[in-house]
Amino acid sequence: MPDSDTAAPRVRFAPSPTGYLHIGGLRTALYNFLFARRHGGVFILRIEDTDRSRFVDDAEADILSALDWSGLAFDEGPGKPGRVGPYRQSERRALYAEHAEQLVRDGAAYLAFDTPGELDLMRDRLATEANPNPRYDATTRLAMRNSLSLGDEASARLVNDGVPYVVRLRVDPGSDVRFTDSVRGEVTFSTDAVDDQVLVKSDGMPTYHLANVVDDHLMGITHVIRGEEWLPSTPKHMLLYRAFGWEAPAMAHLPLILSPAGGKLSKRNADTLGIPVFTSAYREEGYESSALLNYLAFLGWNPGDDREVYTLEELVQVFSIERVGSAGVHFDVAKLQWFNLQHLRSVDPTEIAARSRPALEAAGITFDASYTARVVALLSERLAFPQDLATTWRWFFDDPVSYEEQGVRKRWKEDSAGLVRTLADRMPSDEGFDHDGLESVLRDLAEERGIGAGRIIHPVRLAVSGVTTGPGLFELLVVLGRDTCVRRLVRAAECLG
């Protein structure tokens, strides 16, 4: 329906299966998704697997499952055929070859026979302090082995002899390439600074530059939304569109996600700071996908008002590419965790309980769905992650094995053991074992002894939980149940004296 409307945008997320889905990649996918949904357009997933030397076998499966987990459903892509497939570049080789041939015929590209060794030699020869990275361009190409320097007959002979070659874009210096970027405005590059980019590698595979332009055109992509690392190669793409005589899609280059330590978020400078770089790790750490997406959406974009907590559906309603910022953004786990807390609040306790099961069982706790759900409900907004039940809140499942030292020093007095024992003796029977019943028993005891309620409340909390923090005392006692409470009170009285 939307794809039959020519006015509807078509966007794509085009990851390379050279690794698992990076968190920055997820954000790029998210912005593409939001843009497509916001404008009633089509969101396409395209696998850019043209680098067979860096190909990772299960990367595509990881990308697919990460997208599925986060709810970024694509309309067309591998396993979801559309009219412009296939959606894996390795399955589109013939298309690139045809187009590369066309460029060569038109004189916009040429054949180059230089071996990797020869290229190194050229760079070594030409490299100076002032120019450490010599380019293969108009200033150097005539000194190299290509169809321009050798002539058509000579190069045809080489091709016939089976000499490997690449196809390079012929970039004419002396002009400017100008385009409007939706997030940065007008951007200009001089063709003097653009090299004769390789379009087809000697293994016959296209490079990203060729494949991306050919596919975006053939797939009817109207808006290219990608990371800023692509900005410097955009002039090459523009030159290609021009050479093919095609209209270029609108461009939007997203600010990069930076590590708090500086630089792109990578395994090296992020993992060590506790910031996972792969999407799957966020799932494993117990994040809500909606919270991750919410956080990612706000990394480089904001709706312009003070509201920050949004579901994916709500983000679709307010997203606009114009409000995307242009400066690099630092990843902040603390804020992500806050978003997670916000999102977890709206998840049903039964569901959270179910999700905590693996962690509880790994901790040796026998899973009890209804009891766990009651604990979750009691903890409500205090619970940051389902698996925290097995750590921070473990005492809801196992008797405390120790008592927080500082808490004992501060709250456990000479009379505590006696008070706790007395309370254990007076624990109401099953019918009276509720919030009010417990409170009156405790307060009566305080009054009887002529002491403040806190004198009993604090030791009791310590006795049953081992710590000094948690939900309201009476509510938690009710959840723990009479037998557990009595047992823990008596035990604490013995241990702490």
Next chain:
RNA sequence: GCCGCGUUCGUCUAGGGGUCUAGGACGCCGCCCUUUCACGGCGGUAACACGGGUUCAAAUCCCGUACGCGGUACCA
């Protein structure tokens, strides 16, 4: 080195010439909730990189410098 992009509290940001003694959120700190608390309420800390212009008026426009980031591959 060269090319490009960027620069408002520690972080994410609002701001698009006067309403800015710069607002919000996270974090942090304090107080309150006389039962706790990582919850909640209240309050606080903290920023327009620097230098020149333009203008009656600049965080907002222009130039330069510094700094950061990206690119500079037969990787994407």
